[in-house]
Amino acid sequence: MMTRCGRVIVVLLILGLSVSPVSAQRAGRWTFHPQYSMVLPMSDETREFVDGFSWRGGTIDIERGATDYIAIGASFGWHVLSEENTKTSVFPDGAISGRALRHVNSVPLMVTGKIALGSRDGIQPWFGVGGGTVWIESRTESGALAAEDTNWHRIAMGEAGLRIPRDSGATITLSARYQRAFETKGLEREYVTFSVGYLLGG
């Protein structure tokens, strides 16, 4: 049975492969794409640890145009969820309950593929997929006590976004990226980042 994440990736691939190439020259060009990211926890397991919208995150994509409409590259980021709550933090060999600050620090490192639609002169939607590894720290702090659990997970992502060209030649981007860190030592994390970025070299 295909997971929700798997279905998202397949849909994005079908969408991407069914479009016509754009006319602009992108093959062989490198792009650098820094983004400010906001983070929303998604799965019940993630939200049981820390819930609520986070304004703290950053993502950088570096890509090379494989064709005029497909780019292959790498992505890394630093995405933070944090909340003061009175929940129970469950770790592989223990638990902490009570009022505390709980954080998730996530650092994904992925290989990505993106496909853009439409003309480069106008607003261009794009879709992307990616996979790789992610370092995740789940941390609980209360007073002088701190407990943390850090693990490497496999990660998959699917995203959609818009490139918005400006008269100055710069390109602003808006995007949403779903990221799922698969189970390691009984722990999974799932969240969406909403990003505003600036595309250089595109």
Add this chain to the structure above:
Amino acid sequence: MARPWWCGRRALLWGTAIALVAGAACYPGEIEGVGEVDLVMTAYDPGASFRSFATYVMPDTIIRVDAAGTDLPPAPDLDQQVLDAVATELAALGYVRLEPSSLAAPDVVVVLTVNVREVPHWTDGFWWSYWGWFEGWSQWSPSWDAGWAPWYPWAHKYAGVRGPGTLQITMIDSDQPTAEARAIPAVWAAAIDGLFTGAEASVISRFQSLVRQAFDQSPYL
């Protein structure tokens, strides 16, 4: 006149990008004061066979420990209520309590300790000076002596300092292989941070639910 390299748009963008990513990992402000909230922490040895434990012994004392390891006068009425609450939770899990004078060795020994001063979590110092009197060690674990101390290798991810008045419940399995030489094999521990601070009425109003929480968040028991 040409602008210096650090005034260019590209340099500004690089700087912004690096600042955004680097700043993302900051933590917000922390709670001030360890006694501000009740906190229940539990940890256990993943290698222990909790399902095989059926009997236990629990001394009828909660030891107060100061920084020098000397035991301090208890509060008998309050202590008895807390001990009863722990016994109730263990009984609910099916554990049968044996008397300390029992000739048959229990599967585990449960001891309760309160630190009077702030101490680092999971320290093993001074153990014998406040639990050495317990006759059970000589009956069931005659090799243990003053050089032995409990060992918590499975609890090291819980770092920091425990506040004064923290109740620790420790479960010891003398049959568990020792992780280190002269290490008393603790298999489970609960720390209720700052429980014994404040007025006795305050402790009485809080301890039942906090002790219950320690067991509720330890389903492997």
